[in-house]
Amino acid sequence: MIRACCIGWPVTHVRSPLIHGFWLKEHAIRGDYGREAVEPGQVEAFLRSLNDRGYAGCNVTIPHKEAAFAAMDEVEPGAVAVGAVNTVWLDRGRLVGMNSDVIGFLKNLDDHVPNWEREVRHAVVLGAGGAARGIVHGLLSRGVETVTVANRSLSKAEAIAVAHPTSLRVADWASLPDRVADADLLVNTTSLGMKGQPALDLPLDTLKPTAIVSDIVYVPLATDLLTRAEARGHRTVEGLGMLLHQAVPGFEKWFGISPKVTRGLWEHVAADVRG
Ligand code: ATR
CATH class of the missing domain: 3.40.50.720 (NAD(P)-binding Rossmann-like Domain)
Known part of the structure; x- marks a missing residue:
């Protein structure tokens, strides 16, 4: 079972679990994507404990993107230019980050x-x-x-x-x-x-x-x-398409498959947004 999550503060409103849950089902992957509420000041400690908690990586949302950037062992060039990281994975125990918002x-x-x-x-x-x-x-x-x-x-x-x-x-x-x-x-x-x-x-x-x-x-x-x-x-x-597309690189890194942003996914998340 491969696990990933989204960290934020608060994190209840985050829709990433809907997106990754859709793709996990679509590709019949035994995986899980959850939410983790991480207090400001605890970001680096949480990221350092990803492996112990059983996570392959995580997304990072407001207000932690800059703190996550500072905690990385390695950062992709696009994230350096922005000074913020929203996608994190482990590479032989090292924390690597990128910014998929752009x-x-x-x-x-x-x-x-x-x-x-x-x-x-x-x-x-x-x-x-x-x-x-x-x-x-x-x-x-x-x-x-x-x-x-x-x-x-x-x-x-x-x-x-x-x-x-x-x-x-x-x-x-x-x-x-x-x-x-x-x-x-x-x-x-x-x-x-x-x-x-x-x-x-x-x-x-x-x-x-x-x-x-x-x-x-x-x-x-x-x-x-x-x-x-x-x-x-x-x-x-x-704006919803941006949210869907920014989720792709994380899914690829953690679950090893390149997922598609389809009309079906858009409708799935849009239904939740409409409430
Ligand atoms: P994000 O990281 O998502 O861009 P942010 O850093 O909080 O979020 O930035 C929010 C943006 O919305 C800022 O440009 C903010 O303008 P200020 O820098 O002047 O605060 C803008 N914003 C928020 N409420 C606004 C309002 N009522 N009128 C004009 N701009 C507003």
């Missing part, structure tokens, strides 16, 4: 808009937290020329820009309606639009008709931003 975002974008790189020269990313940092890195790695990061707290956007001085611009929140006018891709990485949070009240009338609009929020499945963008005829990229 991969998940890009694969989901590929799924929804094949060859998007051909038309996206300039992207506007809303928010400057950990997710934004990864997405900015991912977009630049795929050839996007410039990214504008807009954040309520400008200093956090400026901190991201330091790592990418030539290709990054920053914008304050108030100037957003003007700044999105030349965006080929708009990405919301803030929590605005999430169930229980205020909507993202950005007017979309300055957006180019060809702009792609993406949201990493997936509760609800269609945020107000995506619904408004779709009504205006924009191509939209929903």
Whole structure:
């Protein structure tokens, strides 16, 4: 029996067990994927005890991704650029980590808009937290020329820009309606639009008709931003696909099979999100 888990604080809301449970069943693997609530301050100790607890590895979610990064013996290059780890496995007793959030975002974008790189020269990313940092890195790695990061707290956007001085611009929140006018891709990485949070009240009338609009929020499945963008005829990229795709590398590492993100999986998790 191969076992893996997701660590977080809190961890009750995490949907990874649904995803891995679906794939374990689909591939008839004798395995298990559970949740582990790990208190802040206990992350390194927990990760060091993975083997003793019978785990082949784990996912790491909020608020532990940076602490997990610091605890690794080895980190894949993509995670170094972001400074956060969300997927951990054991290699001859050593803790190895990667960041599959960026991969998940890009694969989901590929799924929804094949060859998007051909038309996206300039992207506007809303928010400057950990997710934004990864997405900015991912977009630049795929050839996007410039990214504008807009954040309520400008200093956090400026901190991201330091790592990418030539290709990054920053914008304050108030100037957003003007700044999105030349965006080929708009990405919301803030929590605005999430169930229980205020909507993202950005007017979309300055957006180019060809702009792609993406949201990493997936509760609800269609945020107000995506619904408004779709009504205006924009191509939209929903957030649940990112969650599904980011789970693939962990499953491969722990259970040895490369699983597919199918419509069936999407519906399985979407049913839970709808409640
Ligand atoms: P994550 O790691 O998932 O990106 P985070 O680090 O908590 O999460 O970042 C959340 C993002 O949502 C931040 O960019 C935050 O803006 P601030 O840096 O100004 O806090 C943004 N955000 C959250 N609530 C917001 C609100 N009401 N208005 C505008 N931005 C908001």
